[in-house]
Amino acid sequence: xxxxxxxxxxxxxxxxxxxxxxxxxxxxxxxxxxxxxxxxxxxxxxxxxxxxxxxxxxxxxxxxxxxxxxxxxxxxxxxxxxxxxxxxxxxxxxxxxxxxxxxxxxxxxxxxxxxxxxxxxxxxxxxxxxxxxxxxxxxxxxxxxxxxxxxxxxxxxxxxxxxxxxxxxxxxxxxxxxxxxxxxxxxxxxxxxxxxxxxxxxxxxxxxxxxxxxxxxxxxxxxxxxxxxxxxxxxxxxxxxxxxxxxxxxxxxxxxxxxxxxxxxxxxxxxxxxxxxxxxxxxxxxxxxxxxxxxxxxxxxxxxxxxxxxxxxxxxxxxxxxxxxxxxxxxxxxxxxxxxxxxxxxxxxxxxxxxxxxxxxxxxxxxxxxxxxxxxxxxxxxxxxxxxxxxxxxxxxxxxxxxxxxxxxxxxxxxxxxxxxxxxxxxxxxxxxxxxxxxxxxxxxxxxxxxxxxxxxxxxxxxxxxxxxxxxxxxxxxxxxxxxxxxxxxxxxxxxxxxxxxxxxxxxxxxxxxxxxxxxxxxxxxxxxxxxxxxxxxxxxxxxxxxxxxxxxxxxxxxxxxxxxxxxxxxxxxxxxxxxxxxxxxxxxxxxxxxxxxxxxxxxxxxxxxxxxxxxxxxxxxxxxxxxxxxxxxxxxxxxxxxx
Ligand code: AHR
Numbered sequence: 001x002x003x004x005x006x007x008x009x010x011x012x013x014x015x016x017x018x019x020x021x022x023x024x025x026x027x028x029x030x031x032x033x034x035x036x037x038x039x040x041x042x043x044x045x046x047x048x049x050x051x052x053x054x055x056x057x058x059x060x061x062x063x064x065x066x067x068x069x070x071x072x073x074x075x076x077x078x079x080x081x082x083x084x085x086x087x088x089x090x091x092x093x094x095x096x097x098x099x100x101x102x103x104x105x106x107x108x109x110x111x112x113x114x115x116x117x118x119x120x121x122x123x124x125x126x127x128x129x130x131x132x133x134x135x136x137x138x139x140x141x142x143x144x145x146x147x148x149x150x151x152x153x154x155x156x157x158x159x160x161x162x163x164x165x166x167x168x169x170x171x172x173x174x175x176x177x178x179x180x181x182x183x184x185x186x187x188x189x190x191x192x193x194x195x196x197x198x199x200x201x202x203x204x205x206x207x208x209x210x211x212x213x214x215x216x217x218x219x220x221x222x223x224x225x226x227x228x229x230x231x232x233x234x235x236x237x238x239x240x241x242x243x244x245x246x247x248x249x250x251x252x253x254x255x256x257x258x259x260x261x262x263x264x265x266x267x268x269x270x271x272x273x274x275x276x277x278x279x280x281x282x283x284x285x286x287x288x289x290x291x292x293x294x295x296x297x298x299x300x301x302x303x304x305x306x307x308x309x310x311x312x313x314x315x316x317x318x319x320x321x322x323x324x325x326x327x328x329x330x331x332x333x334x335x336x337x338x339x340x341x342x343x344x345x346x347x348x349x350x351x352x353x354x355x356x357x358x359x360x361x362x363x364x365x366x367x368x369x370x371x372x373x374x375x376x377x378x379x380x381x382x383x384x385x386x387x388x389x390x391x392x393x394x395x396x397x398x399x400x401x402x403x404x405x406x407x408x409x410x411x412x413x414x415x416x417x418x419x420x421x422x423x424x425x426x427x428x429x430x431x432x433x434x435x436x437x438x439x440x441x442x443x444x445x446x447x448x449x450x451x452x453x454x455x456x457x458x459x460x461x462x463x464x465x466x467x468x469x470x471x472x473x474x475x476x477x478x479x480x481x482x483x484x485x486x487x488x489x490x491x492x493x494x495x496x497x498x499x500x501x502x503x504x505x506x507x508x509x510x511x512x513x514x515x516x517x518x519x520x521x522x523x524x525x526x527x528x529x530x531x532x533x534x535x536x537x538x539x540x541x542x543x544x545x546x547x548x549x550x551x552x553x554x555x556x557x558x559x560x561x562x563x564x565x566x567x568x569x570x571x572x573x574x575x576x577x578x579x580x581x582x583x584x585x586x587x588x589x590x591x592x593x594x595x596x597x598x599x600x601x602x603x604x605x606x607x608x609x610x611x612x613x614x615x616x617x618x619x620x621x622x623x624x625x626x627x628x629x630x631x632x633x634x635x636x637x638x639x640x641x642x643x644x
Pocket of ligand 1: 364
C-alpha cells in the first residue's frame with residue numbers, strides 16, 4: 001500500500017522541480033495602489049549624524065559647552081618659547097554662556113601662541129577650497145593684535161590656509177574671515193584649526209565656527225557629499241528629529257525645538273541620549289531645509305511627554321504646555337507668515353510654509369509601562385485635529401507591540417512599527433504584511449534594519465564589527481522591502497534606521513547604519529544601494545502577480561503615466577536562478593534595463609573600499625512574451641520594462 005503513494009510523492013516532487021520558475025504579471029489587472037510616500041528616511045542625532053556628519057560645521061565644541069570643567073577638543077599651541085594658558089571662564093560670559101580665556105605671556109610673530117581645535121576627527125582640507133570662519137571675541141586692553149586664523153597640518157608646519165584680523169575690540173564682536181586653500185595636495189583630515197596671536201595679553205573666545213562650502217552654499221548648511229547621497233535616494237519624507245533623540249534621557253533633555261531656532265551662536269544646545277552634546281546647529285529650520293533640499297516632506301515627530309529614563313508627564317494640565325509646544329511647532333513648520341510662529345520662521349529666513357501632512361506623537365511609547373500613552377496620545381490628537389483636521393496623526397504603538405498598550409480612546413491614522421531583526425528572520429518573515437488587517441490604521445514602518453549577527457545592535461559585541469552592514473544584510477533588507485512594497489496599499493511609509501554613521505573610533509553608538517563617513521570621504525553600504533535601487537524604480541500601481549517559486553522574493557509596480565513596469569527580485573541563495581517573466585495584458589517593448597547588486601554575503605563596503613559592492617546597470621534587448629532573466633547568486637535585481 002505504501003509504494004504507490006511514495007511513487008506519487010516522488011512524481012510530484014519531480015514535476016515541481018521541472019516547473020520553470022515563473023513570475024506571471026497580469027499587467028492589465030491592477031489590484032492595489034502603491035503608496036507615493038513609501039520610500040523615505042529616518043534621522044536623529046546618533047553616531048555623529050549631524051555634528052561631525054551631515055551638518056557641515058567643522059569645529060567641535062564651538063560654544064565651549066561640551067564639558068563644564070575644561071575646553072574639550074581644544075588644545076594650546078605654543079611654539080618655541082611662546083607661552084600661554086587656556087581655561088573656561090564663567091565670569092566673562094558671551095550670550096550668558098561660558099567662554100574660552102587665553103592668557104598669553106610670551107608670543108611673537110615668529111613664535112605665536114594660540115588655541116587649536118581638531119574638529120570631528122580632524123579638519124578636512126581640500127585643495128582650492130574656501131572655508132568660512134566666524135568667531136566672537138574680545139581682548140584685554142593690553143592686547144594689540146593681530147590675530148591669525150589658519151588651517152594647519154598636524155605636522156605643525158604645513159599651513160593650508162591663513163587669514164588675519166588686525167586687532168580685537170575690548171567688547172564682544174563678531175569676526176569673519178575666508179580661508180582659501182592652495183592646490184597640489186591630496187584631501188586630508190590630518191589638520192587642525194588654529195587661532196593664534198603674536199603678542200601678550202588676554203583673549204576671550206565666545207563662539208568659533210568653521211564651515212567648508214556647503215550644499216548650494218547655504219549658510220549653516222550641509223555637507224555636500226552626504227546630502228548628494230541622500231538626494232540620490234529620492235526620499236519622499238524625512239522622519240525627524242528621532243528616535244530616542246526626540247525623547248531625551250530625561251524630560252528636560254527632550255528635543256526642545258524652540259531652543260533650536262534663531263542665530264546659531266544663541267542656541268544653547270543640549271545633551272542627547274547617545275552620550276554626547278548636540279550643538280543644535282541642526283535645528284528645526286535646518287531639518288526643514290534638509291527636507292526641501294531633497295524634495296521630501298517632514299514627518300514631524302513631536303515630543304509627547306515620555307523620556308527614556310521611564311518618566312512621563314501626566315496627561316491633563318501637566319501635559320498642556322507640551323501640547324501647546326507641538327501646536328506651535330506645527331505652526332512654525334506649516335503656518336503662513338501671518339501666524340505667530342509662521343512669522344518667526346519668516347524672520348529666520350523662510351517665509352514660505354513647508355508642506356506637512358504627518359505628525360508622529362512621541363517615539364516608541366510601548367516602553368512607557370505606566371500605560372499613560374493612550375491618554376497622552378489622545379490629548380495631543382484632539383488638540384492637533386481641532387486646529388489641523390487635515391493632518392494625519394501617527395501612534396508609536398502598533399501591531400508589533402503589546403495590544404494592551406495601544407491607543408483606545410482615539411483613532412490613530414497610522415501605526416509606527418519598528419523592526420530590527422536578524423537577516424534570517426527578515427528573509428523568513430518577508431511576507432509579514434501580506435495578511436495584515438486592512439481595516440485598521442495604515443502602517444508606517446518608521447525604523448527597520450536587518451543585522452547579520454546572532455545578537456542585536458544594542459549588544460556590546462556590535463562595537464567590534466564594521467559600522468555598516470554587509471551583503472547578507474542587504475539581501476535580507478531587500479527581501480523585507482519587497483514585502484513592504486507589495487503591501488504598500490497599507491504600508492504608507494517606511495524608513496531604514498539609523499541612516500548615518502561617523503566611522504571613526506568612538507564616534508558610533510549603533511550598528512548597522514546605512515551610510516558611513518569620516519571627515520573627508522563617505523560611502524554607501526550594500527543596503528544603501530538596495531534601498532536606492534528600490535526607491536528609484538517604483539510605480540503607483542500594483543498589478544496582479546503570481547510567483548511559483550518560494551526561493552525568490554518579488555515585488556512589481558507599474559507607473560500609470562510612463563507605462564514602465566518595475567520588477568524587483570531577490571535571490572538570497574548561493575546559486576543563480578533563471579526566471580521566466582510572463583508579462584501579460586500589455587504590449588511590451590523589447591528594450592529595458594536591469595540593475596543588479598550581486599556579491600557574496602560577507603562582501604561589504606567600507607571607508608577604505610567604498611565601492612566593492614555597487615549596482616551594475618545593463619540593457620535588456622529581448623523583453624517579450626518568453627523573456628527569461630538569470631538572477632545571479634546572492635543578488636538584488638530591479639528590471640524595468642517599457643510598455644509604451
Ligand atoms: O535607531 C536607533 C534607535 O532605535 C532609535 O533611536 C529608537 O527609536 C530605536 O529604539
